Amino acid sequence: MNKLRYDDIANRMPVEVCREFATFGALSDRAIMYLMNRGLVYSLQLKEELFTLGERSDRFYIVLQGKIAFYKHSEGNWAFMSDYSPGEQIGFVGMISLQPRVGWAYAESDSLVLEISCDLFHEFQMEYPEDFSVLMINLVREISRNLISVGDMLVDLTSSAPDNSNTG
Template sequence: MIKLHYDEIANRLPVEVCRDFAIFGALSDQAISYLIEEGTLFSLKVKEELFSVGERSDSFYIVLEGRIAFYKCSEGNWAFLSDYNPGEQIGFVGMITLQPRVGGAYMETDGTVLEISSELFHTFQIKYPEEFSVMMINLVREISRNLIQVGNMLVDLTADVGHKTG
């Protein structure tokens, strides 16, 4: 991972582009700029690890460019769960639940991510309380969609055509 300064990517990722990302939906340009400038930007190469199982979950990441694959680990078994694309977040659930990372995140393409630490998230809440509420709705919406996707995967894996209801 290579740490970046926003000036290095501002021409290809101006606030006007970031505004269209789901996680920033309905946030002001000022709030988006604050998060991008106060967060930590990283450039990653294909196959590079963003985080691994067991690491502290004291931040989450917003995908700005590229695609990330997330693999969940349970009792030594690994399974692919989801891809994360520009405008989506990864790691928020772990940060909020105060649990170590439960899997590994790996770049599927070259990309750029924005790390939002728990400290920055807290400061954002204080500095932009109304926008924080909107961002929370955006986060919950994305997590809810992920839960539906995982539920569908579970059904696909365990479906018993002889026991349909309804």
């Protein structure tokens, strides 16, 4: 991963573009600029690793450009879970749950991501409390949508017609 400053990508990622991202939805321009300037921006090339199984989950990432794939590991097995596109976050659940990374994430195309560390997340809460509340709603909304998708996948994998003959 190549570390960049926001100044290096500001012409490709102006606040007007970032404002349209789901994770930044309804945040003030000042709040977005705070995160972009204080967070770390990384450039990843195709197939480059963002994080791997067992790493400490003390940060999450917002995809700015490109696509990030995530594979989950459990009991010796790997399964593709999701692609993350511009404006979506990856790694927030691990950070909040204080669990090590449960899988592997890599760039499916040349990508840019914004790293939000635990420290920056806390600083943002202190500096921009109203925007922090909006950010939390955006993050929880995305997690909720992912949970619905995972539930749908589970139904598809285990589906059988219920026996409705005994219902009133």
